[in-house]
Amino acid sequence: MLMLLGLAGAVSVDLLLLKTRLLLRKAFWVAYAILFGFQLLVNGILTGIPIVSYRASAVVGIRIGYAPVEDLGFGFALILLTLSCWVQLGRRERSAAR
């Protein structure tokens, strides 16, 4: 499943490649909890209207609210990858400023 690949990739970037270790930080999980709530809302609007429609055979069928679990997984990967890069760039700026 492509979603699991995306998740594994983002986790690897955070823990192994950039070593930002956001997955071990409270600030990340609190931010993610807030984002998760809004993700359900936005996903509900997109699939409820429906602006986006999923082919039934393409998703495993587990949904939270309107959101297929694949979307939530990809959302998590996108958020983790972006925030890991953001933190890494901050570190580099700081060490460059020295």
Added chain:
Amino acid sequence: MPQLAWSHLSYLAVLGGCLLGTAPLEVLLRTGVYRRWLRLVLALTPGLVLGVAWDLYAVHAGQWTFDRRYVIGVSIAGLPIEEVLFFIVIPVCAVLTLEAVRRRRPGWLIGDEAGDSGTIRAELCPDDDS
């Protein structure tokens, strides 16, 4: 371009709502995310490239479709432009949220703080003393 009705702005409106909804974080909590625009652009790029690639694959494989009634009708490589913007808007909201959490809870480190001394915080956020 097909005739535009209000409904065609639906997807754009959702994205606009995300940006409007998070904008107060930059203003009220002074997250300084848009101010550090170059860092923001660089941080977004990997997710944008990978996200669009995955999305293109999924659309061409027929895993999901976009209703033409709710998008403005401008496409990039077969993706509605709104879907490309999605991979910019959502990460921006994510960075704003993380920085907002940091502003509210400075003790919860996110990893780019300077060592263990508090002195560099002023250096990181030059407007902190105001």
